[in-house]
Amino acid sequence: MxxxxxxxxxxxxxxxxxxxxxxxxxxxxxxxxxxxxxxxxxxxxxxxxxxxxxxxxxxxxxDSERRLEISNNTFDNKDNSVGLIIFNISDKEVISSFNSKLEELINSLKK
Known part of the structure; x- marks a missing residue:
C-alpha cells in the first residue's frame, strides 16, 4: 500500500x-x-x-504495512450479556483471508 x-x-x-x-x-x-x-x-x-x-x-x-485493527468494546457482563468486538480492516486481501478463517472457525465450533 x-x-x-x-x-x-x-x-x-x-x-x-x-x-x-x-x-x-x-x-x-x-x-x-x-x-x-x-x-x-x-x-x-x-x-x-x-x-x-x-x-x-x-x-x-x-506506512505500507497491512493492518488489522481490533477494538474490544466490553461492558459489564453481570447479566450474561455478550461483549462486542469491532474489526477495522483496510486491505481487501486481508479482509478476504480474515473472512475465510472466521468462517472456518465458526464452522468448527458448530460441530
Whole structure:
C-alpha cells in the first residue's frame, strides 16, 4: 500500500472530498488527486499539514504495512450479556483471508 492509497483511505475515513483537502492545503484539486493516484510525489512542505488534517502521525501517511485493527468494546457482563468486538480492516486481501478463517472457525465450533 503506497502513500496514495493511504491518503485515499484517510480521506474516506474523514469524509473529506479531494477538493476540500486541496482547499485546506491551498492547492489545485488536480495536484491532490495526482498524489492519491501516485502520479506525482507529495512536496515535503505539505506532509505535516496532511498529517494534521487527517489527525495522524506523519509516519502513518507512508506506512505500507497491512493492518488489522481490533477494538474490544466490553461492558459489564453481570447479566450474561455478550461483549462486542469491532474489526477495522483496510486491505481487501486481508479482509478476504480474515473472512475465510472466521468462517472456518465458526464452522468448527458448530460441530
Amino acid at each position: 503506497g502513500v496514495g492509497t493511504n491518503l485515499k483511505r484517510l480521506r474516506s475515513k474523514t469524509k473529506f472530498s479531494q477538493q476540500e483537502i486541496a482547499d485546506m492545503l491551498g492547492l489545485d484539486r488536480n495536484t491532490y488527486t495526482n498524489w492519491e493516484n501516485e502520479t506525482t510525489d507529495i512536496k515535503s512542505q505539505y506532509i505535516p499539514k496532511l498529517a494534521e488534517i487527517f489527525n495522524v502521525k506523519i509516519q502513518d501517511l507512508f
